Amino acid sequence: MINTVQSQSNNKSIDPYANETEVERDARMEWFRVARFGMFIHWGVYAVPAGIYKGEDAGKYGEWIMSDASIPMATYQNYAKEFNPVKYDPEAWVKLAKDAGMKYIVITSKHHDGFAMFDSKVSEWDIMDASPYGKDLIAPLAEACKKHGIKLGLYYSQAQDWNQGGSARGKDKKGKWDPAQEHDMDDYIKNIAVPQVKEILTQYQPEILWWDTPRGMTKERAEQFLPLLKLSPGVIHNNRLGGDYEGDISTPEQFIPGTGLPGDWESCMTMNNTWGYKSNDHNWKSTETLIQNLVDIASKGGNFLLNVGPTAEGLIPEPSVERLKNIGAWMDKNSESIYGTNASPCRTPTWGRITTRTTEKNTTLYLNVFDWPENGELFIPVTNTVQSCNLLVDKSQNFKTKTDEQGTTISLVGKAPDTISSVIVLEIKGKPIVSDADIIKQNEDGTVLLTAQQSIINNVIGTHVAYNKEKDCIEQWSAKKVTVDWDFNIHKAGTYTVSMDIASEEESNIELIVAEQTIKSKLPATGGFASYKTVNVGDVVINKAGDYSIHLKPDNKIWNVINLKKVWLSPK
Template identity: 40%
Template sequence: MRFRKIAGVVLISLISSMTMAQESYHPTPGNLEARQWFQDAKFGMFIHWGVYSVLGDGEWVMNNQHIDKKNYEKLPAFFNPIEFNAAEWVKTAKEAGMKYITITSKHHDGFCMWDTKLTDWNIVDRTPYGKDVLRQLADECHKQGIKLFFYYSQLDWYQNNYYPRGNTGHYSGRPEKGDWYAYLDYMDDQLTELLTNYGDIAGIWFDGWWDKKDADWRLDKTYSLIHKLQPSCLIGSNHHQAPKPGEDFQMFEKDLPGHNTTGFSGESEIGQLPLETCETMNHSWGFNLQDNNYKSTKDLVHYLVKAAGYNSNFLLNVGPMPNGKIQPEFVKTLGEIGKWMDQYGETVYGTRGGPVSPHSWGVTTVKGNKIFVHVLDLPDTNLLLPDFGKKVKKAYLYDDKTPVDFQQNKFGTTINIPRNKRKMYDTVVVMEI
């Protein structure tokens, strides 16, 4: 463990007490119930939206294009999302089969999408739009029965007190001085606003810890504050590491649990908390005008099903345009996913990862005495499942209950799936045990 010195005092006792406070976290019954709901929900909408959308080059544009604060401060004058309609957004999510929404309250550029009283660097004070979009979205989520999570960036390229600098944000033109603990106080005060002024909030989705891994983030104080304000509020952090004490779910960025194709999950050993994986509909999180690399409906249904097979939720991102509309390409695909979920939702919602581990052909999910075999890619008509210690009573196609031939022995269970019964996205076989 590393110890920082302030005014020559080694903070050993403080850090020790922080560690003990984190390790002593005991979730309330309401929190445990919320975790259960979260695991059952399986599918959510991620929304990356802020003043960066004006430039149409993603949410990292301030850092990637080396834009300093003085120039970046011109952006809010162009951000006037008069076509934003919270009811339309929530309706789009519901029709896609999503059970919750996670929206960026503050991304790395520090710009706040709510009427914060702690800085005028926010949508109400700096833009011609002048309205609190989080208020509108929270009210509509509560009205339509969708849970709401707030993404909050611990990293901040705008605030001077985010100092010493981390690995990013070196081109903002901020003075090379600041008060780190004043910044953490600012962060906690903002979280207090979000958790006291917007009704029930299902969770806080942190990001940016990785920018300063060795800093004293005072996680125990921040996490304790959140659980005190709303005990059922779930805490997750995209720190790309194993879960830390006080967290309620574990997330994986652009990867299924246990995979590391992006390089983000090298230290993300799977813990015992509910799991979530997040992915984009093209390549970008925030609105990117020239990103036409749209994933197909089939690709996204497969990702959703695979996530469930890995016992994980799937948080699918949209990056709304600066006028407040979700891209029509996204809306179209979400509608198609929703139609699939209308038919096959039972095989995803409320399930857990099945007794057969994921394979190249697909995954299994389980609910009660039913194992749902999701066949995504099978070149043959026969599928051999390794022995999972349960006797199969019967097997049939989920769509029309047509019996499926199967044989079970000490080596496993072989099921026969005729080619003329295959479905476009996912052929689901139900095995009752």
């Protein structure tokens, strides 16, 4: 992230934030860090075919249909003649977001198909000239956001433009599927993309500019956009511009980083499988999953940008509306544990997640309990003096606590007040002091069990590798750059056999580093991603008791997708 003057000192003349001090950056990012929750809106001409082309399902994402189905430009442009969102009610959208507890909205002003949802003076491929609707769609949303105190962000696809000479992409891997797409990208950048970014920054003064897919974006091309940021003072922009510019926020897509990310970041996710509307996508995430995702992200210091994909008529699908209302009902009672909080001081607990709020003298820990303990005892490895402990929704409901050198045990009473996430407020004196109880311990039988949930997943930016709670595994570990770590404690020296539970369709090679020893092993095909097998990787000698770590690294030459459920060390 851009945190210092030195990080981009060579771009002082074009980057308005090159000379920004830490204090200035903190002031600019303050609202974003407090917000924690926003709405993503993917909307455009692609809502007309709604994922169906020539009677068949076309690709995974609705907004990619032109590329996935290799639809000719002339054919695709005819869809704009049917894009007439007469039921569009921007104020209702903003109220829906606000009632859900969202603090900002990011909408696609132009996606990869190049269609502008505003009145662009440099193109006729826009809502004003190419559709029967003939009215700016962004302006009334911006007005509604301002009216209701919601920050407005604009998504803009600066590199891909399948209809106006951008970096087209198709199944043939060469980037084009229609001879009409022959283009000069530099001409497109100069005459379409840069002028349109100037238009949206000038007209709507967004708080966020959300670039996407920097395909073909050289440093020289990216630098043409940077001076435009001054047109909307204080605007936050993400890390997808290209040209090695990191922007202000990292943007993991469709996953939650295991331990969060350095600096400011935001996980963007869909409610079903698609971003843009698909009429046949009914695979909706549950309200429970969405709320727990929000809590999980906040507990790691990030924001949650949750997507809706409106129809061509201008309606947000009812399953999305229903879930947003349910989230809003939870946020009405528990938003104190989300807004303006910081990441957990300790590892992810098995019972839920922790967010924090620190003052000069004390710290508030919000214990979001997903799984209310049957024995009534909740443990956190924090050894500070406890000032108070109570339910967030009922401050008269106090709980007894006991603190020792290992941490604090809370004695709960009754049943969980919320089936999705019950919030306990633990006030402690000073900044959190975390004990070594946070480290995975050796069991009485000598084994050390390292679960997927306890893992630290590294280098996940640009991948979809993540822990899947429902399947209890690190799912679809495909990227070779991703590595996985665990920290653990051994109380008895000896020789240990390292084993893994994996599922895969093809063979892979993996490297493990434990106690300064490297083990290289072959992982077999198991018969599919739901068919787990135990693989004995090899032996490692641990000469003395103490704290250790294990590091898993893919072989760069032979690596295929695996699911990993657990790793364990067994004494020989």
